[in-house]
Each structure stands twice: as C-alpha cells, then as structure tokens.
Amino acid sequence: MKIGELAAATATKVETVRYYEKIGLLASPARSSANYRSYGSEHLARLSFIRRARDLGFSLEVVRELLTLADDRTESCEAVDGIARSHLSEIDRKIADLSALRRELGRVLDSCSCDTIADCKIIDALAPRR
Amino acid sequence: MKIGELAAATATKVETVRYYEKIGLLASPARSSANYRSYGSEHLARLSFIRRARDLGFSLEVVRELLTLADDRTESCEAVDGIARSHLSEIDRKIADLSALRRELGRVLDSCSCDTIADCKIIDALAPRR
DNA sequence: CCTTGACCCTGTAGTTACTACAGGGTGCAG
DNA sequence: CTGCACCCTGTAGTAACTACAGGGTCAAGG
Numbered sequence: 001m002k003i004g005e006l007a008a009a010t011a012t013k014v015e016t017v018r019y020y021e022k023i024g025l026l027a028s029p030a031r032s033s034a035n036y037r038s039y040g041s042e043h044l045a046r047l048s049f050i051r052r053a054r055d056l057g058f059s060l061e062v063v064r065e066l067l068t069l070a071d072d073r074t075e076s077c078e079a080v081d082g083i084a085r086s087h088l089s090e091i092d093r094k095i096a097d098l099s100a101l102r103r104e105l106g107r108v109l110d111s112c113s114c115d116t117i118a119d120c121k122i123i124d125a126l127a128p129r130r
Numbered sequence: 131m132k133i134g135e136l137a138a139a140t141a142t143k144v145e146t147v148r149y150y151e152k153i154g155l156l157a158s159p160a161r162s163s164a165n166y167r168s169y170g171s172e173h174l175a176r177l178s179f180i181r182r183a184r185d186l187g188f189s190l191e192v193v194r195e196l197l198t199l200a201d202d203r204t205e206s207c208e209a210v211d212g213i214a215r216s217h218l219s220e221i222d223r224k225i226a227d228l229s230a231l232r233r234e235l236g237r238v239l240d241s242c243s244c245d246t247i248a249d250c251k252i253i254d255a256l257a258p259r260r
Numbered sequence: 261c262c263t264t265g266a267c268c269c270t271g272t273a274g275t276t277a278c279t280a281c282a283g284g285g286t287g288c289a290g
Numbered sequence: 291c292t293g294c295a296c297c298c299t300g301t302a303g304t305a306a307c308t309a310c311a312g313g314g315t316c317a318a319g320g
Contacts, residue, residue, distance in 0.1 A: 015279060036297055056234065056256075059276080060276080070253045084239050108214065112211060134266095164315055165314085
C-alpha cells in the first residue's frame with residue numbers, strides 16, 4: 001500500500017501521514033526499491049485509530065497516550081476512561097463558553113438600529129466609553 | 131503611561147501589547163528618554179476595543195476591519211452588522227459541532243464497563259475492527 | 261555610593277496540527 | 291519517449307500569542 005492509498009483509505013492528506021510519521025505517531029513503514037513508503041494493514045489500523053480519536057477532538061498528545069494504553073491489552077482501562085471523561089468535561093466547558101459568548105454577541109447585535117457608525121451600538125458595545 | 135500599566139489596565143500581557151504594535155494593530159506610542167513606550171488615553175481606548183472584540187471571539191484580522199470601520203464614523207454600520215452576524219452564525223456552527231461531538235463521546239463512554247483494555251469499549255470505539 | 265529588584269528594551273524561537281511549496285525522482289499509459 | 295500522476299526530502303507558513311536570552315533603567319534601602 002502506497003502513501004496515497006493509505007491516505008485515501010483514512011480520509012487523510014498525504015502530508016499529514018508523513019507528518020504523523022515524523023512526530024513518531026505512526027511507525028515508519030518499509031520502503032520499496034524506489035524509496036516509496038510501503039504500508040501494511042497494521043498501519044491502516046493505527047492511522048484509523050488516530051483519525052477517529054482526532055475526530056473526537058483528542059489532541060495529538062492525548063492520542064499518543066491512548067495508543068500506548070491501547071497496546072497494553074492486559075492493563076485496566078481506568079486510565080482510558082479517565083482521559084475520555086476529562087475530555088468530555090473540557091468539551092462541556094467549551095460549549096458553555098461559546099454559549100455565553102453567543103448570548104453576549106446576540107445582545108450586542110440586537111441593540112443596534114444600524115444607521116451610521118456614529119451611533120452604531122455594536123461599535124459602542126465594543127468600545128465602552130466611561 | 132508605561133507598557134506595564136497599560137497592560138494591567140486592559141488585562142493584557144506586556145508581550146501581547148508589543149505584539150499588537152508589531153503587527154500594526156496598535157499605533158506605536160511616543161518613547162521616553164529611556165526608550166520606554168509612553169501611552170496615552172487613545173491607546174488605552176484602542177487596546178480596550180481590541181481586547182473586548184477578542185473576548186467576543188473575533189479574529190485579529192476581523193478586529194482590524196472593525197477598527198477601520200469604527201474610525202469612519204460617518205459610514206453606515208451595515209458592514210459592522212454583517213461582520214457580527216456572520217460571526218454569530220460561526221459560533222452557532224461551532225456549538226452545534228461540539229454538541230454533536232459531546233453526544234458521540236458520551237455514547238462511547240457509556241458503552242464501557244471498564245475491566246481490562248482487551249475488552250475496553252472505548253478503545254474498541256476508537257479502532258472499529260471490521 | 262552601591263546594590264537589589266522590578267520594570268523596560270530588542271530579537272528570536274517555541275507552541276498546535278497541520279498545509280504548502282520548491283525542487284527533485286519514479287512508474288506507467290499512449 | 292513523453293506526459294502525467296504519483297512519490298521523495300526539507301523548509302516555511304498559518305493564528306495568536308508566549309517565553310526566553312541578553313541586555314538597559316530606575317527608585318529605594320543599606
């Protein structure tokens with residue numbers, strides 16, 4: 001399997017695959033006679049895992065941890081559970097932050113009757129004179 | 131007003147103030163005899179505006195636009211309104227994305243009875259075997 | 261008078277997770 | 291044999307800062 005095929009199979013860009021290899025997230029594959037990277041099914045599984053974790057919003061650093069944990073199949077999955085839970089609460093925090101932001105921006109927008117900048121409530125709201 | 135005071139007054143780091151100057155967002159102030167930056171109230175107002183817009187999630191590029199618009203006080207504030215509205219819908223999109231993520235991660239978490247990695251549903255969910 | 265500490269200066273490099281070249285080599289279809 | 295799509299390496303760019311390194315300045319205390 002060449003890099004382009006692997007990339008296509010995992011909806012990843014070729015450059016990203018090489019990037020993952022460079023930072024040590026994806027093992028370096030064998031090379032063909034022409035020095036082309038030659039991937040096997042283990043690489044496909046690994047990259048699929050990485051992409052899925054990324055899609056769920058895990059950082060590369062955390063993905064690295066998850067990969068290490070996933071490799072030790074006798075270990076308790078408590079650690080995995082903890083990582084996932086803390087990620088979940090981080091997402092909840094982000095949603096709350098964005099919702100607060102949304103409310104405030106909505107309020108700013110509602111206040112503007114929109115004639116000229118001189119009496120634009122949006123600009124006023126941004127530069128509160130006092 | 132020295133840079134430290136300006137920074138404190140706007141809850142900004144000193145380095146960030148210098149950064150804003152370097153990228154042309156904040157005008158270069160006069161210098162004291164010791165080559166210290168010396169800010170006036172116009173800088174304070176400007177930086178307050180920038181920080182407030184940043185707090186509302188506007189990118190520096192958009193803040194730049196808003197500053198230009200804010201300076202021309204005879205202009206219609208239609209453009210400002212448009213920027214704010216498109217930013218609002220972007221926030222809505224982000225909230226929706228995060229909510230979907232949250233649902234999926236929650237589903238993954240719920241599925242795990244947490245014994246060993248070998249039968250950890252979280253790891254399974256990340257690496258769907260097929 | 262001297263020193264100590266808090267501030268200020270410039271310039272560069274690091275952060276995250278890629279993405280985009282530049283400048284070259286390889287493999288195959290027509 | 292000549293395109294063209296693909297592959298290679300290495301470097302630089304993105305957003306918005308943040309963190310030094312290596313220096314200068316200023317006011318207060320001893």
